[in-house]
Amino acid sequence: MNQLQRLQAIVKQLRDPINGCEWDRVQTMASLKSYTLEETYEVLDAIDKQDMPELKKELGDLLFQIIFYADLANEQGQFNFDDICQAVADKLVSRHPHVFADKTTNKPNWEQLKQKERDQRAQYSMLDDIPNAIPALMKAEKIQKRCAAIGFDxxxxxxxxxxxxxxxxxxxxxxxxxxxxxxxxxxxxxxxxxxxxxxxxxxxxKSELCLQQANHKFVRRFKQVEFILKQKGYSLRDATLEEMEDAWQSVKQAELIKSNSEVNKND
The missing domain is CATH 1.10.287.1080 (MazG-like)
Known part of the structure; x- marks a missing residue:
């Protein structure tokens, strides 16, 4: 038994109606959605931090979610984990004919291939299969890219x-x-x-990543503001807006000096 088979067996045991875990037994695809989203963001966070041990763990948590969904679908007679693997493998091969088929084939237009798949599904609009659950910034970008692909840009x-x-x-x-x-x-x-x-x-x-970076920058600077005020004997509630703004500008100035110093080192 390899590790993937072991993980699948563990999920089945957790879902066992008699000897399984009380929490795992009652989960549904709908109830798992928030956990899947959380695990996805934890993967991205580990990548941003370049924390490889943590990334290994978070990818494992995300894989657990996928196997859990597969087990639920299998119980309902819909599909299983092998079907998931087959579906994505077939899609990758069909979208890369220049790699897996005729080596002389020019690299295909990615959007044209996806449009062909939509046509095969009798999809009414080219925007129909954009998921509603993805973050709004990412969805806006997907909508715009689809429209740009047919010249509406x-x-x-x-x-x-x-x-x-x-x-x-x-x-x-x-x-x-x-x-x-x-x-x-x-x-x-x-x-x-x-x-x-x-x-x-x-x-x-990438708008989503750009805003994430802005969030991280603000949090980093605000923590420094808290530290500066604490050093002066203030709490955030005690400090005036002017005092907080002065601390904020001090943090920005310190970052600018540090950044310029690093640039000069590399010149």
């Missing part, structure tokens, strides 16, 4: 910038109304986010 950067400015102006107009309407503000902000994702895509930047 700006070819230059200027109109993309102009669209962001237009959407920002519309947000400002909405919040300046004598009677603000929350649903309209949300709508205009959504348009601004969508336009900003489009700008990031044109600049070949």
């Amino acid at each position: 700006w070819l230059e950067l200027k109109p993309v910038f102009d669209k962001v400015k237009e959407e920002l102006n519309e947000v400002e107009q909405e919040i300046s109304q004598p009677e603000q309407k929350q649903h309209k503000i949300e709508e205009e902000l959504g348009d601004l986010f969508f336009a900003t994702v489009n700008l990031a895509r044109h600049l070949k930047v």
